Amino acid sequence: MLNLGRYGSRNNLNLQIFDFVSSTPIMTFDYATTTTNEFTGETVYARGGDGNPRRISWSGDKDSTLAVETQVFTLQHLAMLAGEPIEKGAQNIYKSQVVTVESDGSGGKKITLSKAPINGTESVKVFSYVNGIISEPQTVSNVTGKDVTLDSASTIQVGQDVEVYYQFTAANAAKLSYTSKGFPGYVWIAGDTLYADEKAGDVVAVQQVFRKAKLQPNFTVTYSPTGDPSSLSLTFDLFPVLVNGQEVMKEEIIYEDEE
Template identity: 50%
Template sequence: MDLGRYGLREILDAAFIDYATNKPFMYMDYANAATNEWTADVTYATGGSGAPRRISFFGNKQSTLTFETQIFSMKHLAMIAGRDIESATQNIFKREVLTVKDVSGTKTITLEKTPLNLTSLTVLKFENGVATEEVTATTINTKDVELSGTNVNVGDEVEVFYQCTTATEAHKLSFTAKDFPRYVKIIGNTQFADEVAGELVSAQLIYYKARLQPNFTLNLSPTGDPTSISMVFDIFPQKVNGVDTLADLIIYND
């Protein structure tokens, strides 16, 4: 193919590959933006009247690749956490507001789920939208919980906090104090527009060694734009044909 004059207004679809095993583990073709920034230090030798610059010296070349995405998966968060996702049944914390009813002469509430045990269960009187004194729970019969004491009556509302086990497999990701993102290889695909030929040209960017910065923010709000996760990767050199290479750009006809 002949080289041309290009314009770029397209996202970078990226494959993420485990650096240690060279196995792909995630493909992202739904990011909102991708930005590749390059920087280097410049210092100068000066001399003579007025101290003009005589020679420039370059060093400390650096690159970052940043993805902004409003769509994310647990694998995105696992990359940030530097941990694997655990799949198994899990204990979940729940809260309900219920009305005390009479079941065979016993003050009873019926929960949505079966609580783990009495230890994980707290029942509070709920008056005018405010939790007040604690109510004693005596027995658990599946989802039914029997109450005792003179401080609660049939027809009263109570606020209940408890733990239950998920009925099916759940997925857990732990953010620990000692785990950080691992090294990855990133291969990104995009398209350049050829001004003269009037057609699109395929382009592939290869980042041989990258590591996600561990900083991120999740905004949880019912108003405004959806939360956007910023994933900033530091790019490191890798020997390619004997040369320390930060990235390769390949353009080709697909």
């Protein structure tokens, strides 16, 4: 028989996230920075008599959230927030590149890009590049693979720099679209942690099951080369599910892990 003890916690909650309807696993999430489960409720009182003290209380409006902070995230996290699927396959990528004009060997001028542009000459935009900024536009006469031939009337000279704007095709890519109609769907979550037992001097395994949850759609991703790494905040609203005749929002199980 398991003897319950007096516990302390200094370990994160490692999550398994599943689709609520199909129970299909979405991800194992065992690298969060912190995980916080908060319960709130409202209490109203009947008052009366001298001094108008409280006489009876009623509690209700019980709510719960599971807030997760992570400095490591995946496209699956963002897909849950966006409420849209990840699309895999070839994608067109925008690119800008500063290159030096070369001679084409027959009196003409050319530039060689790191990627092969798509959509022909009209889609490749070339500008003279002076003091770190784009300047005069240059006319493109031909695109062959990665080589771009400039028109003979171009004002740029061999040996000078140009900045080129174009698109290329990445054969292997994953795309997530953030749409106006996409919102997070329902999931259920199992979280594992450890409690330290003060008297037994040991640790016990704990699993917390959140039967129904939905991400709040508000989120911010910060891109910065200074300071701490960017942290993604995920806040799940928790909902009750009927389990053995009871509306259950969370189950907490302490068990002996015999492995």
